[in-house]
Amino acid sequence: MYRPMIHRLTLAALSLLLSSRLIAYDFANIATSHIVPAYQQLAASTQALNQAAQAYCAQPAESSLQTLQDAHVQAFLAWQGAQHLRFGPIQYLSREHRLQLWPDKRGTVSKHLRVLLEDAALTQPDFDISAKSVAVQGFSALEQLLFAEQAPDGKRCTLLQAITANLQQIGSNLLHDWQDGDQAFARYFSAPAVDNPLFTSQRELAGQLLNSLHTQLEFIQTQKLGRPLGSGPERARGRRAEAWRSGASLAAIERNLQACRALYQVGFAGELPAELDTRIAQAFDAAIAQLQRIAPPLAQSVERPAQWQEIQQLQQQLNGLRELLARDLAQALDLSLGFNSLDGD
Amino acid sequence: MQRRNFLKLGLAGLLLGPTRLLAADGTQRLLSCCSDNARNHYLAMLDTDGNILMQLQLPARGHGISVDPQQRIAAVFARRPGTFVWLVDLSSGEVIHKLQAAAGRHYYGHGVFSPDGDTLLCSENAFESGDGVIGSYQRQDGWQRVGEFASHGIGPHEFRLLSDGETLVIANGGIRTHPDLPRIKSNLAQMRPNLAYVNRHDGRLLHRHEPPVHWHQLSIRHLDVSADDRVAIAMQYEGNPLQRPPLIALHQFDHRGDADLQLLQAPQQVQARLRNYCGSVRFSQDGARFAVSSPRGGLVTLWSSDGDYLGAHQQADVCGIAVQREGFVLSDGSGAQQRLTGLSQATLLSQDRQLHWDNHQLEV
Numbered sequence: 001m002y003r004p005m006i007h008r009l010t011l012a013a014l015s016l017l018l019s020s021r022l023i024a025y026d027f028a029n030i031a032t033s034h035i036v037p038a039y040q041q042l043a044a045s046t047q048a049l050n051q052a053a054q055a056y057c058a059q060p061a062e063s064s065l066q067t068l069q070d071a072h073v074q075a076f077l078a079w080q081g082a083q084h085l086r087f088g089p090i091q092y093l094s095r096e097h098r099l100q101l102w103p104d105k106r107g108t109v110s111k112h113l114r115v116l117l118e119d120a121a122l123t124q125p126d127f128d129i130s131a132k133s134v135a136v137q138g139f140s141a142l143e144q145l146l147f148a149e150q151a152p153d154g155k156r157c158t159l160l161q162a163i164t165a166n167l168q169q170i171g172s173n174l175l176h177d178w179q180d181g182d183q184a185f186a187r188y189f190s191a192p193a194v195d196n197p198l199f200t201s202q203r204e205l206a207g208q209l210l211n212s213l214h215t216q217l218e219f220i221q222t223q224k225l226g227r228p229l230g231s232g233p234e235r236a237r238g239r240r241a242e243a244w245r246s247g248a249s250l251a252a253i254e255r256n257l258q259a260c261r262a263l264y265q266v267g268f269a270g271e272l273p274a275e276l277d278t279r280i281a282q283a284f285d286a287a288i289a290q291l292q293r294i295a296p297p298l299a300q301s302v303e304r305p306a307q308w309q310e311i312q313q314l315q316q317q318l319n320g321l322r323e324l325l326a327r328d329l330a331q332a333l334d335l336s337l338g339f340n341s342l343d344g345d
Numbered sequence: 346m347q348r349r350n351f352l353k354l355g356l357a358g359l360l361l362g363p364t365r366l367l368a369a370d371g372t373q374r375l376l377s378c379c380s381d382n383a384r385n386h387y388l389a390m391l392d393t394d395g396n397i398l399m400q401l402q403l404p405a406r407g408h409g410i411s412v413d414p415q416q417r418i419a420a421v422f423a424r425r426p427g428t429f430v431w432l433v434d435l436s437s438g439e440v441i442h443k444l445q446a447a448a449g450r451h452y453y454g455h456g457v458f459s460p461d462g463d464t465l466l467c468s469e470n471a472f473e474s475g476d477g478v479i480g481s482y483q484r485q486d487g488w489q490r491v492g493e494f495a496s497h498g499i500g501p502h503e504f505r506l507l508s509d510g511e512t513l514v515i516a517n518g519g520i521r522t523h524p525d526l527p528r529i530k531s532n533l534a535q536m537r538p539n540l541a542y543v544n545r546h547d548g549r550l551l552h553r554h555e556p557p558v559h560w561h562q563l564s565i566r567h568l569d570v571s572a573d574d575r576v577a578i579a580m581q582y583e584g585n586p587l588q589r590p591p592l593i594a595l596h597q598f599d600h601r602g603d604a605d606l607q608l609l610q611a612p613q614q615v616q617a618r619l620r621n622y623c624g625s626v627r628f629s630q631d632g633a634r635f636a637v638s639s640p641r642g643g644l645v646t647l648w649s650s651d652g653d654y655l656g657a658h659q660q661a662d663v664c665g666i667a668v669q670r671e672g673f674v675l676s677d678g679s680g681a682q683q684r685l686t687g688l689s690q691a692t693l694l695s696q697d698r699q700l701h702w703d704n705h706q707l708e709v
Contacts, residue, residue: 092586097529106525134529183587197587197617200642207661326382339380339678339701340624340640340664345408345424345454345566 023271023333025202028190030209031178034266036186038082038259039175045075046164046171053164057157069146073248075167076100076139080255084216084263087208088185089177095170098130098137102242103223108135113144117155122162129162130169137166139243147245207335209267213260214325214337221318224253225311228298233308238299249298250291257288264325272332280329283321290314367416367435367709374398375667376419377676377706378407381699388421388433393669395682395695399438404429408454409503410707413462419709420458420465426451426524430467432488435709442488449473450480450493451524455503459545460510466545468501468515469493475521475532477501479513479548494548497541499532505570507542507598512551514576514598515541518564520583533583538565540578540596540606552602556580560590567625571632574598575650578606579623579637589616592623593637595652611646611654618642618657624664625705627673636673636685640664640704645675647688656688665706676702 052071056064079099082090090096101109112135121127129137136159145152145160152160178185185198192199199205228241228249241249261284269277293310294301301307326337367374375391379400386406390399408424418441419433428451430444446452446469453468465482477496482488496504498517505514519538520530538561542551556563562584569577578594591608598604610616620641628635634655638645643661648654662678672686680700684692 094529094533097526101526108525134526134531194614195617197589200618204643323382336661336679338640338662340704341620341622341643341662341678345704 023202025206025267025271027192027202027205028186030263030267031186031189034263035082035085035189036175036179038078038085039171039178041078042075042082043168043171043175045071045078046167049075050161050164050168053161057161060151060153060157062151065146065151069246072139072142072146073246073251075171076143076243076246076248077251077255079139080252081259083256084212084259086212086215088189089174092177094134095174097134099167099170100139101135102140103227103240104135104140108133109140109144112136113141113159117159122155122158127158127162129159129166137163138170139167142167143243143245203335206267206333207338209263210325210330210335211338213263214322216256216260217318217322217325220253220256221315221322224249224256225315225318228302229308229311229315233303233305236302236308238297238303241297241299241302244297244299247297247299250294250296253298254288254291257284257291260284261288268329268333272329276324276328276332280321280324283317283324287314287317287321290317368392373669374709375674375682375706376410376412376421376709377665377667378403378410378421378703379680379700380406380703381701388419388431389700390438391682391695393674393694395674397697401431401433401438401440403431407703409456409705411456411458411465412707412709413458414460415462416709417462418458420456422454422456422467423452424703425453426470426472426522426527427454428452430456430465432465444482444488444490447480447490447493450478453477453500453502457504457506457513460506466504466513468496468504470500470522470524472523475499475523477515477517479504479515479543479545494543495550497543497550497553498539499536500538500564502565503567505568505576506545507570507574508572511545512598513543513545514568514570514596515543516565516568516578517541518566518581519561520564530583533562536562536564536583538563538580540565540568540576542598542602551600552598554596554602554606556594556606556608563590563592565594567623569627569635571628571635571650573632575628575632577626577628577635577637577648577650579626581623582621586621588621589613590621592616592619592621592639593626593646593648595650607652609648609652609654611657615644615646615654615657618644619646625666627666627668629673630668630670636666636675638664638666638675640678645673645685658685658689658691660691664704665702667706667708669708674706674708676706678702 049071052068056068112133142163188198192202192205230236243249373393380386386403387400406424407421409422411420421431423429428446432442434441450469456467463484467480469478469480471478478493480493483491496515500518500520502516502518517539519536521532540554564581567579576596580592582590593609595607619639622641624638624640626637645658647656663675665676667674675683678701680698681696682694
């Protein structure tokens with residue numbers, strides 16, 4: 001009884017000692033190979049979206065509407081590929097919520113859209129959507145305009161162009177804030193140090209990255225899947241799915257999971273004991289494979305009992321993956337996920 | 346769902362048994378909210394060695410805790426934008442009443458009992474207008490909500506009673522939110538936080554103090570009051586993260602109301618590590634010093650009651666501060682309770698890695 005206990009403690013101490021000697025995060029590489037490319041995609045695809053909106057509204061037609069809808073989905077998915085990065089410039093100026101307001105439990109987006117469409121200010125030359133409610137500024141509002149029963153025209157076209165211009169602006173500002181100039185966020189991110197005003201230590205920053213990953217997996221599990229699933233097949237509600245109008249719900253989750261897996265790979269995989277890395281990598285792969293078993297669109301699948309089970313299965317796998325990160329990975333690298341520090345009050 | 350909660354509550358009740366939670370010899374206890382990895386939320390009572398004596402499951406995440414001056418009842422407040430306040434009998438651990446937010450109101454997470462223990466005041470959001478209010482609940486009326494008065498600002502958060510038993514000092518954080526969009530701060534460009542002194546009977550505003558105009562995005566959130574009515578204030582900055590505003594302040598109430606906020610700065614290196622965010626603030630038992638937690642920087646700074654910087658203690662994700670004769674008990678998000686005596690002697694009392702201690706704790 002006594003000896004194995006000591007043995008285990010020695011092992012734990014040894015592994016901590018070993019790991020603390022070997023851990024050397026390469027934050028500069030995480031920024032240049034993972035984060036900045038995600039924002040480059042967002043900037044480029046929101047620019048393309050804005051161009052498609054101008055083209056459609058100049059001459060509304062079924063074919064250009066299709067092009068615009070496709071551009072919307074592309075830009076929306078680019079955002080989904082950056083959604084797990086919950087730190088830095090995305091936190092300034094409510095950008096995250098201005099890009100996308102979801103979940104929207106009380107129909108705030110529809111409500112504010114209705115009001116704004118009746119507002120005379122909309123057609124004035126100095127109309128500035130970035131000063132309006134966050135609810136009408138981003139992808140959620142745009143999706144409602146683009147995937148309605150009637151093709152958008154008139155005031156709706158004015159509004160949707162304002163939204164796409166706003167999205168392009170936010171996308172380009174995010175990229176700028178990350179990479180340009182003396183105050184580029186990537187500079188602070190790449191070199192945590194005692195005199196760095198934003199990140200004092202490698203451990204602190206690695207903890208924030210881990211929290212970002214964990215938060216995103218929890219968001220997928222409890223919101224993106226949990227909200228439409230409900231408490232049983234008879235309680236499922238397809239219209240509670242994210243992006244149900246455009247049918248991009250599952251594609252969004254797939255992009256999220258791929259992005260999380262990529263961040264794990266570039267940020268943490270190399271620092272872990274091979275056995276734990278294998279378990280986490282397999283858990284990611286299994287979740288992505290399970291996701292691919294679900295037939296799109298999610299809003300319909302969730303209301304079919306057999307598919308409901310598959311979706312719930314994915315939820316459970318994400319829960320297991322989350323625990324691997326929060327417990328095993330955090331322990332192996334001596335990281336704190338942050339409970340009080342990242343969700344303040 | 347409801348049945349499962351009920352069962353867990355029943356279990357909590359069984360765990361408690363019939364024993365008194367408060368020790369007969371008056372030994373101190375600690376109260377704190379916490380959450381586990383499965384996102385269950387509790388009110389916990391601990392002994393002074395950090396051992397958990399009781400866990401009561403809450404319907405959602407808790408935040409502040411107040412105890413009546415007679416130490417019979419603890420009020421545990423839902424985290425904003427919460428809709429419940431539970432009153433817990435401190436001798437049995439039983440829930441004696443569940444307050445529910447009034448229509449058009451939600452709780453901000455803090456409250457105060459009157460000196461006779463018969464009135465509970467709660468900071469609330471009248472969310473359609475965005476006005477901060479203080480709701481009043483009376484024991485004689487079965488803890489019904491009997492009225493409200495203005496907090497004289499947006500976003501009232503923590504507040505306390507001065508030694509006269511009449512005057513409230515209220516931290517109006519200045520940030521407007523609506524429960525439809527609970528995490529969205531809709532007025533960051535226009536925010537005007539303040540510290541308001543308000544009569545608790547008629548809601549009359551005595552004095553109001555704001556940070557300097559160029560620091561108008563300094564949200565005044567948490568405060569504590571010493572026996573001689575010094576108010577220590579912990580703030581959170583909503584502006585550019587590369588700026589370094591003061592985050593801690595002192596204020597002394599006087600009836601003319603002409604004293605300004607005394608803004609405090611730690612030495613430059615330390616100030617930077619506060620990460621523009623302070624969580625809890627508490628005076629020591631003798632009132633000679635106070636402690637402020639900065640969870641983002643993993644730091645607790647110590648200050649004299651005249652505003653001199655004394656030192657700092659490191660503890661990752663630290664937030665809750667309880668007060669003992671020996672010093673402060675500090676809780677963190679990794680389930681640890683540490684006792685800090687003097688300026689730097691820290692002792693780990695207990696740690697449960699499955700638990701995350703929430704923002705505030707209180708001694709009874």
